[in-house]
Amino acid sequence: MKVELEADKCVASGQCVLAAMDIFDQDDDGIAILLEETPAAEQLDDVREAIAVCPAAAIRLVEG
Template sequence: MRVEADQPKCVASGQCVLAAPDVFDQDDDGIVVVLDDHPEESTHDDVREAAAICPAAAIRLADK
């Protein structure tokens, strides 16, 4: 899995960080930061949840 974030679309809700804190963080303005763009398989369910609940649809997931 590859994780991408569209920072200009991000509305700084922080839902991604709550769902997958090992993969996402926020900068000083609350904008999403991807900590691990190829996360371990054990986190894939959390990452999928983060993408699904993002109110701005700013997270994209792709196959490696």
């Protein structure tokens, strides 16, 4: 599985970082940064939580 982040949609809420701090971070403006494009299997639940709580729907999990 691969994580895709559309940073231009990001509204800097930081919810993704709270849900999956090993996968996401924020830049100085609060915009999400993808740290790990291909998370380990044990991190997928955290990524799914980040997707669910993202108010801008800027995160996707895709096959690949």
